[in-house]
Amino acid sequence: xxxxxIQLGSTVxxxxxxxxxxxxxxxxxxxxxxxxxxxxxxxxxxxxESALVGKKVGEKVRVQLTPEQGYGPVLSENIHPVELHKFxxxxxxxxxxxxxxxxxxxxxxxxVVLSLEDEKVTVDFNHPLAxxxxxxxxxxxxxxxxxx
Numbered sequence: 611x612x613x614x615x616i617q618l619g620s621t622v623x624x625x626x627x628x629x630x631x632x633x634x635x636x637x638x639x640x641x642x643x644x645x646x647x648x649x650x651x652x653x654x655x656x657x658x659e660s661a662l663v664g665k666k667v668g669e670k671v672r673v674q675l676t677p678e679q680g681y682g683p684v685l686s687e688n689i690h691p692v693e694l695h696k697f698x699x700x701x702x703x704x705x706x707x708x709x710x711x712x713x714x715x716x717x718x719x720x721x722v723v724l725s726l727e728d729e730k731v732t733v734d735f736n737h738p739l740a741x742x743x744x745x746x747x748x749x750x751x752x753x754x755x756x757x758x
Contacts, residue, residue, distance in 0.1 A: 703731050
């Protein structure tokens with residue numbers, strides 16, 4: 611087991627699990643490839659990065675995140691009506707269904723159906739974890755010094 615401590619610029623390999631306030635798992639790497647990142651590349655929220663500094667291989671870290679520290683609040687400007695004909699043919703969207711829409715620039719945007727009234731479907735384009743309190747549990751597997 612390495613005694614290398616995580617510092618700014620360290621490459622870290624870890625498993626993580628993100629849980630909702632009801633303890634259900636929203637995302638995990640436990641049954642797949644661990645996450646690998648360089649600390650300070652802004653790939654993690656500040657509270658998570660701060661909690662990792664000074665830790666070493668084998669340690670487990672838990673961090674509570676408010677919506678603002680996680681995926682942000684639910685923004686009303688990200689909820690839009692979409693005409694029914696823009697959905698795949700023979701598809702009747704139901705609340706909770708997830709669809710991907712092509713943007714003019716070629717990128718896709720994922721949204722969750724909130725409601726269907728007449729020929730208008732209300733779709734929420736916020737991140738699915740926006741507005742949620744989260745618990746991030748991490749297990750550090752590898753730490754590589756900066757530049758390695």
